[in-house]
Amino acid sequence: MAPEEILSSVDPSRREFLKKVIAGTTFAVPLMASFSMEGLSVESAWASNVTTNQPLCSNMTGSPCCTLAVQIAGVIGLISFQVVEALGSGFDGVVGFEILGRYVGFDGKGGVGASPEVIAALLGPLAKAQSDMTEGVRIGKGTCDNDAARAQFSKAARDLAKFKQRVIELCGADSDLSQELLRVADILISFIGDLVAGKCSGPI
Amino acid sequence: MTEHPRRLDGLEINPVEDGFMIYQGERDRVHYLNHTAVLILELCDGRNTPARIATLLKNAYGLSEAPEKEVTETLVKLTEEGLVRHAALNRTRSRSAPKKRGRQRWHPKRS
Numbered sequence: 122m123a124p125e126e127i128l129s130s131v132d133p134s135r136r137e138f139l140k141k142v143i144a145g146t147t148f149a150v151p152l153m154a155s156f157s158m159e160g161l162s163v164e165s166a167w168a169s170n171v172t173t174n175q176p177l178c179s180n181m182t183g184s185p186c187c188t189l190a191v192q193i194a195g196v197i198g199l200i201s202f203q204v205v206e207a208l209g210s211g212f213d214g215v216v217g218f219e220i221l222g223r224y225v226g227f228d229g230k231g232g233v234g235a236s237p238e239v240i241a242a243l244l245g246p247l248a249k250a251q252s253d254m255t256e257g258v259r260i261g262k263g264t265c266d267n268d269a270a271r272a273q274f275s276k277a278a279r280d281l282a283k284f285k286q287r288v289i290e291l292c293g294a295d296s297d298l299s300q301e302l303l304r305v306a307d308i309l310i311s312f313i314g315d316l317v318a319g320k321c322s323g324p325i
Numbered sequence: 326m327t328e329h330p331r332r333l334d335g336l337e338i339n340p341v342e343d344g345f346m347i348y349q350g351e352r353d354r355v356h357y358l359n360h361t362a363v364l365i366l367e368l369c370d371g372r373n374t375p376a377r378i379a380t381l382l383k384n385a386y387g388l389s390e391a392p393e394k395e396v397t398e399t400l401v402k403l404t405e406e407g408l409v410r411h412a413a414l415n416r417t418r419s420r421s422a423p424k425k426r427g428r429q430r431w432h433p434k435r436s
Contacts, residue, residue, distance in 0.1 A: 127385045130377075131370055141340070142363050148386035151362040151399040152344075155354055155406050275346060279357050314355055 154282030156307075156314035186265035186321035187258050190274060193312055194254035197281075200305060201247045207298055208240050239291050246287060250280035254313075271317045278313040281306045328411045330378075330400055331371035336408065338363060352407055365399045369409045375400055 127143065128136050257273030258265055265274075285306045292299045315321065338358075339346045345363045347356040358366065361382070368378045378400075379391035403409040 127364075127368070127381045130373060130381055131367060135367060135370075138338070139364070139367050142345075142360050142367065143385065146360045148382065148388055148392070149359055149361050151365055151395050152359040153356060153362045153399060153402050153406075155356045155402075157354055272341065275341060275355075275357070276343075278355075279341070279344060282357055317355065 150286070152282060152286055154278065154285070154310060156278065156310040184261075184264045184266070184321070186270075186316055186319065187261055187263065189312065189316055189321045190254050190258045190261070190265050190270075193277070193309060193316070194251050194258070196309060197247055197251040197254065197277075200302070200309075201244050201251070204243050204247070204302070205240060208243070242287055242291060243284065246280045246284040250277040250284065253277035253280060265316070265321075266319050274313050274316050278310045278317075281310050281313070329371050329374060330369040330404070330409045330411050332366050332369040332403075332409050333407070336366075338366075347408065349407070354406065356406060356408065361395075362399050362403075365396055366403060366408060369400070369403070 128139055131139055253273050253276040257270040257277070260273060261267060261270035264270075285303055288294075288299050288302045288306075292302075294300075294303070336347055336349070339348075341357075344357055344359045347358065348354075349356065364382065364385075365378055368381060373381070375396050376391070376393065379393040379396040382388065382396065383391040400409060404411060
């Protein structure tokens with residue numbers, strides 16, 4: 122990294138910050154994920170498929186934010202399962218299924234799908250996102266609205282953004298499957314945005 | 326005519342693990358950017374063109390080609406999210422235009 126040229130091209134007041142940005146980095150594909158802090162309505166397409174009015178663990182009580190966080194974690198796990206089911210053939214041999222109630226293509230049996238490496242590459246960020254969500258609940262001290270928990274949830278949003286990037290890189294952006302995965306990831310990121318903003322009133 | 330993207334003033338760019346977060350209160354939006362995307366945002370100072378930004382990235386990271394496509398796509402996203410504005414400047418006229426306006430304003434022709 123030779124930052125001199127790039128540093129000299131910006132306003133002096135921004136150089137210190139820029140130094141920190143580029144310190145020790147190598148080029149990576151630019152990645153940007155944005156999400157609204159506004160709450161999504163439960164009538165959203167995602168919600169209509171996964172709506173539940175019951176906490177995931179009915180014998181537990183918890184804050185709305187922790188409940189939402191753990192629901193998001195659960196849904197991420199569901200997506201992981203759906204990725205394997207849609208791209209792999211390890212369950213009943215039928216490749217291509219529904220994701221969240223919508224058919225995503227690949228009808229036929231066996232032989233179509235993705236390599237284990239591709240599936241693993243997609244599952245990786247999902248697993249991290251799920252782990253971040255559950256870790257956020259753990260350090261959320263019963264309310265999940267402290268800074269530490271919010272930072273952890275933000276990391277989950279980032280992992281989902283990475284998941285989106287990998288979907289595009291590995292599966293393209295145009296297939297029905299990719300579109301569906303990207304759409305669901307966006308919705309989950311939005312829910313995490315609600316969570317980070319402390320808007321935890323409704324279940325997913 | 327060349328576009329000179331310029332980032333919004335007053336953006337708070339907060340480092341987090343593996344990237345940066347920007348909270349845009351007026352739009353109630355939160356953005357996560359990795360370091361390359363933030364670098365592109367930082368280079369949007371109203372003076373650099375997209376091509377210049379790509380060249381700076383190429384030189385900084387020792388790339389074989391300027392990542393023009395990546396820069397363009399990122400600028401589109403940044404613009405859509407309202408983090409960047411595009412100022413269209415015409416360099417061939419920029420030097421003479423102020424003079425012309427000045428003459429019109431301060432030295433109007435007598436009829």
